[in-house]
Amino acid sequence: MDLYLNYQNELSGKIALVTGGTKGAGKAIAERLLNAGATVIVIARKAPEQPNKKLHFISADLSQSLGTQKVVSEVLSKFGRLDILVNNLGGSETQGGGFVVLSDEDWEHAIQTNLLAPVRLDRGFLPQMLERGNGVIIHIASIQGKLPLYDSTLPYAAAKAGLINYSKGLSNEVSPKSVRVLTVSPGWINTEGSTGMMKEISERTGVTIDEAKQQVMKSLGGIPYGRPAQPEEVAELIGFLVSPRANYLTGTEFVIDGGTIPTI
Numbered sequence: 169m170d171l172y173l174n175y176q177n178e179l180s181g182k183i184a185l186v187t188g189g190t191k192g193a194g195k196a197i198a199e200r201l202l203n204a205g206a207t208v209i210v211i212a213r214k215a216p217e218q219p220n221k222k223l224h225f226i227s228a229d230l231s232q233s234l235g236t237q238k239v240v241s242e243v244l245s246k247f248g249r250l251d252i253l254v255n256n257l258g259g260s261e262t263q264g265g266g267f268v269v270l271s272d273e274d275w276e277h278a279i280q281t282n283l284l285a286p287v288r289l290d291r292g293f294l295p296q297m298l299e300r301g302n303g304v305i306i307h308i309a310s311i312q313g314k315l316p317l318y319d320s321t322l323p324y325a326a327a328k329a330g331l332i333n334y335s336k337g338l339s340n341e342v343s344p345k346s347v348r349v350l351t352v353s354p355g356w357i358n359t360e361g362s363t364g365m366m367k368e369i370s371e372r373t374g375v376t377i378d379e380a381k382q383q384v385m386k387s388l389g390g391i392p393y394g395r396p397a398q399p400e401e402v403a404e405l406i407g408f409l410v411s412p413r414a415n416y417l418t419g420t421e422f423v424i425d426g427g428t429i430p431t432i
Contacts, residue, residue: 180205240292278323355425393426
């Protein structure tokens with residue numbers, strides 16, 4: 169059964185923006201909102217090789233303030249407003265080896281990409297949401313905000329922890345003015361990037377790809393569900409949270425990790 173059949177018109181007339189929306193979970197989120205009837209804008213540094221012509225693409229480097237300014241200006245100039253902002257952009261490019269191998273540049277890039285990019289976009293789009301008394305902001309964080317992996321992704325984990333904290337504080341400020349702010353913290357998602365990582369681990373260590381997957385799950389302390397999430401599963405949660413069916417939800421973090429985090 170098509171997951172979207174019951175929801176294909178509930179976002180009709182809405183303008184939505186998804187950062188990092190050309191691949192992985194971001195692509196799935198953009199397509200989920202599109203299938204619900206929204207006009208969807210996607211942001212990435214490079215256009216996809218096989219673009220969806222129904223999505224509006226803007227090229228921008230959101231780790232830089234000029235990139236954020238470009239997006240805010242183009243969106244408001246062309247569409248007049250923004251109703252839904254999904255801050256999905258994020259990732260880690262730091263090498264393994266723990267804190268001793270991490271430079272100031274590693275920390276600054278992680279914080280610019282994973283924390284300050286959403287902060288700047290919120291600042292750019294919130295005024296018109298507050299003026300209209302309507303809007304939804306989703307921050308895509310990570311379970312690493314609570315379950316950091318010190319070997320190679322500590323700056324990423326710290327930035328996502330900051331994003332979770334910021335999201336809660338922002339919701340307290342703007343929810344009384346009818347703008348909802350929510351955080352979604354996924355665990356491991358089975359994207360093209362993670363598939364490439366499994367191949368790299370397999371080739372570097374001489375194990376099979378399935379064994380590489382088991383190594384990653386073990387490093388996370390295990391995934392009780394037994395596998396990573398599919399991008400569409402994360403997208404379905406986002407689709408619900410930005411919909412009118414979730415109108416009373418704000419200031420909350422939703423974890424979607426197959427049971428990875430071992431505590432309540």
